[in-house]
Amino acid sequence: MEVDISEGLLALAPKLGFATVSEVQRLSAGASMETWAFVAEGPEGRQEMILRRRPGPFDEESARSTSLATEAALITAAHAAGAPVAPLVRLCQPEDGLGEAHITMRIAGETLGRKIVTDPRFEAIRPALAGQCGRILAQIHSIPPGAMPLKSADAIGELDRYETLYRSFGTERPILELAFQHLRKHAPEPMPEVLLHGDFRNGNLIINESDGVAAVLDWELSHLGDPAEDLSWLCVNSWRFGVSSKPVGGFGDYQDLLDGYAAASGIEIPLSRVRYWQALGSLKWGVMCLLMYSSYASGATTSVERPMIGRRVSETEIDLVNLLEAGL
Template identity: 40%
Template sequence: MKDFAALVSAFAWRVFGNSGQVENLQQLTGGANMESWSFDYAGRGYVLRRSPSAEMMAGRTYGHDIEAAVVRAAFAAGVKAPEIVGEIEAVDNLGTGYLMRRVEAEVNPTIILANPPPSLLDDFARALAAVHAVPIGDLPILPEAGAATLLSELKSRFLSYGGDRPVMALTLKWLEDNLPAAVEPVLLHGDFRIGNLMVNADGLAAVLDWELAHLGDRHQDLAFGCINSWRFGHIDRPAFGIGPLDIFFAAYSRESGVTIEPDRFRWWLVYATLWWGVCCLQMADIWRSGLDQSLERAVIGRRASETEVDLLMLLEEAAPVEELGLVTLKTPQLFPRNGEPSVLELLEALSGWIQTDIRPNAQGRDRFMSAVALNALGMLQREAGAPIHIQDKLLSEELLAGNQSLATPGLLAKLKVKSLQKLAADQPKYSALAVAQRKWTQ
């Protein structure tokens, strides 16, 4: 840490042209792929966003130089983007990245959504309208990706991670069959959602994390933050976990002069939900590769089941009415609690040890990771009590080929039962589980 602090100090001296003192240097939480470091310098606060190695940048479409140029252009156009004051160069020995003025505001989704400022949905609509209005001529060369291209890439990724999740295969086929027509591209933020948006008492304070910016259909940006995973428990508030979609649509149309197309928005909502599910599978793949073997990465891999229940809730309206009957869930088998400890009991003991002996004394990231460990052990305990195997390569191939569909007798019921069981093991507190159980089961 001492050597890193010295490098940050030297970088600050170069950027600001004076030899001040870096103070209160600390790594911020969040960010699966990038590091963010906060510090004070000459009486002002800054955040350094960086990637420490080329390996961590592998697979990205462009580097931090392009990302910084996009953020600068957005800031110049009036978007509440961070103000960039410097960029890392090779001489700094800090990897790649850029330095921003620190914004003092809240980023925690739980805190923001517990009591969102009254103007927040309007603020989001205004920010997106401003992003989409940034002149393309003011931007660096960015990738352009429409619905057909992105869907093809997503399908390839799904197949590379096994291609054996039937609900995802069903969704891919639906997306192919309902592909929207191409539109004139605009600048997209690409990751506009609660968690990447800083909020204060007055409303939106800053739009962060521009690494997925590209040119494309504005409806992609509009739908992305509305998937249920990004509502953080507020399933009854479909617009960003804040409020109704019609209020958001009206605000965006008022700010941009563009009317949102509901069918196009729905296609991108389904796409974004599936995209996040595939990203969860990718997290598991990254863990297995050894590139990042953090427990957090592996546990996120189990969040794919969230999206499968969400996807079935989105797609079932396309099923024949005769396939919409209620389903029955089996009661989990109870294991005897006598003799030597069972697998379930050993997992229970391990969870108890972390809960009582480790977590109370842990600080900072160790405390956060102890919660992740308890989450992982909970998954194993529930799965040991009710094993569920959701992977089915043959059925997935049938669905991708269109040989089976929502009209196949009994298929939707089968997918609902398995998806509910899997989500109950992986994330029993996920908001869609209780809603789907009430809606689908007898």
């Protein structure tokens, strides 16, 4: 069903506490999720907002990602825990006519990883980001999952899942093979599960010059698991945007991240645990790159992006070899 987004938002404006809506603009061209920017205006002023909506059907039970209703609950809970988010304005209801969707405030700042690690305007704030990320992750991990329908994942479960995918491609990549075997043999003792963001990395953070991290975006991969999974995903070299000498997101150092986390949570996570999960993160990203290529190879998609991303597997392989050489 085609939905007229402008019309739907215009009709919704009074429920948002505004008279009208303008400047409706599609931001992302993703097939599974749409992002729209718009401006709500009324006697009390104007407010920039973001509409996220899923155009197709969705089954939360079988999906890896959460529903937008769960995402809205996560954003609200993270806000209450003190983590910076784009606050929820409305979880859309069937009578809103916009389908599965939610509306949040639009937060000003930069999300492009490359700019965050190189642009001179972030030079002053950059050294503070790793510690801030540690504190924010501690806040997120303190959220009680309550009734949210989140799935659990531990290291062995993740290895099983991604190894099954890898085997399905029928390819022989010795470094990925070695990484599966090595990580299986060296899995750390399980820790109590916490609520994870699930995709906490440079690229999903809005950064500005005054606040540093102004908002954490993209909550749809949230799940329950090992706190080191979230801490390490931010350190995977693929998200350092060329500044590999700064292990945390291309902007900071491990110790600042871990100190920030310990100060806010009281929990000391050893670097070795982060490095283990970082290797698992590189391995997962490598398999995801193979998955994106396979959607081209099978004829399911035709975009030139998909086969090209298959050539990013080698970046995860060189990172894995370096991690293994360093004893993780």
